[in-house]
Amino acid sequence: MQSITQYVLSLFLILITGIMKYHITLFLLFISLLACKKNQVDYNEFINSRLKFAAEQYKLMEASLPDSLMPRSFINNELITSGTKWWCSGFYPGTLWYLYEHTGDQELLNYAHERTMLVKDQKNNTGTHDLGFMLYCSFGSGLRLTGNKDYEEILLTGAQSLLTRYNKNVGCIKSWDSDNWQFPVIIDNMMNLEFLLWAADIKKDSLIFNKCLNHADKTMREHFRPDFSTYHVVDYDSITGNVLRKNTHQGFSDESAWARGQAWGLYGYVVMYRETGMKKYLDLAGNIADFLLNHPNLPEDKIPYWDFNVPDIPAAKRDASAAAIIASALVELSDYAEADKADYYIETAKKILLTLGSKSYMARKGENGNFIIKHSVGNMPKNSEVDVPLTYTDYYFVEGLMRLKKRL
Numbered sequence: 001m002q003s004i005t006q007y008v009l010s011l012f013l014i015l016i017t018g019i020m021k022y023h024i025t026l027f028l029l030f031i032s033l034l035a036c037k038k039n040q041v042d043y044n045e046f047i048n049s050r051l052k053f054a055a056e057q058y059k060l061m062e063a064s065l066p067d068s069l070m071p072r073s074f075i076n077n078e079l080i081t082s083g084t085k086w087w088c089s090g091f092y093p094g095t096l097w098y099l100y101e102h103t104g105d106q107e108l109l110n111y112a113h114e115r116t117m118l119v120k121d122q123k124n125n126t127g128t129h130d131l132g133f134m135l136y137c138s139f140g141s142g143l144r145l146t147g148n149k150d151y152e153e154i155l156l157t158g159a160q161s162l163l164t165r166y167n168k169n170v171g172c173i174k175s176w177d178s179d180n181w182q183f184p185v186i187i188d189n190m191m192n193l194e195f196l197l198w199a200a201d202i203k204k205d206s207l208i209f210n211k212c213l214n215h216a217d218k219t220m221r222e223h224f225r226p227d228f229s230t231y232h233v234v235d236y237d238s239i240t241g242n243v244l245r246k247n248t249h250q251g252f253s254d255e256s257a258w259a260r261g262q263a264w265g266l267y268g269y270v271v272m273y274r275e276t277g278m279k280k281y282l283d284l285a286g287n288i289a290d291f292l293l294n295h296p297n298l299p300e301d302k303i304p305y306w307d308f309n310v311p312d313i314p315a316a317k318r319d320a321s322a323a324a325i326i327a328s329a330l331v332e333l334s335d336y337a338e339a340d341k342a343d344y345y346i347e348t349a350k351k352i353l354l355t356l357g358s359k360s361y362m363a364r365k366g367e368n369g370n371f372i373i374k375h376s377v378g379n380m381p382k383n384s385e386v387d388v389p390l391t392y393t394d395y396y397f398v399e400g401l402m403r404l405k406k407r408l
Contacts, residue, residue: 074369
């Protein structure tokens, strides 16, 4: 009788122990799921909160800014401004347009229009290759959002001014008028092609379209190394079109990979694929992205050092401007890439934007000269605008958030 009782008790204990283990397992699983949920980022909330802050910050910027000038940087507690001839003059109004698009705020619309119209006279400027930045980031966004035909006329005039810098022997648009080079073309120049392709489409002008293809193809052949990093400057003979030399102007050395230059190249070829549907441009954009994202000197948070080959890594300065451009380009590239790559690109873009939107890089309200993002590098070799806010960093950060919001 005792053995039967012991047997029953043993079974009972086994049953109770099993039930307890089962409930403990369920409890631990529940706690684990709660922790995961807590750590999971609500990207819509993140994007909306950062854009809300950006709108508030730029209203403060507008209140502190002289009527005829544009913000450029904030150095030694002083707001640095520029006139509209400065290559960055389109970024501030362009950011205002994005913030108006997000908020629908009439006050931001008024600011965007007023600041955009300051850049109007640059439509006749034939002395710069930067009209894409100056005009298309400002008037282009304004036209997209309002349909204002005056904006269209200014853009078309500006496109013709930019095309005066095209040389058929070289097959490219000249970047600088300089005594140091004969016909310099910088990788940054890829960023002007979106503007010209828009003009080609509006005018149904195959000549403009073909000039854009020529520039992109020549840059593809001559700027990129076997590892898909890019030179900053390629100097051509204006008569023969042959390469004279390959240099840097803002990177560590001629053979190094200047971070923002790599970003310009990535963004530019993503645009070329979008506008032409030519797979060679998508392939190059993917190869550039892979070079950047798999580089051993890219930090874990994906904010690059100002140059990938600078010898003082990890003490070297980070460049938030390069990170913002890369993030915005990756969001769009994810729309075109194959599924596995697309996921990789969009997750990396999210990581970059989360980092830029963190306390480490995002300013607090009313600080940082009313710029949004801190810690960019303009021109390290000239010790110009180092570890400061820059207007184009803000622009591409906001653009990246806007693109990601539409992607989610």
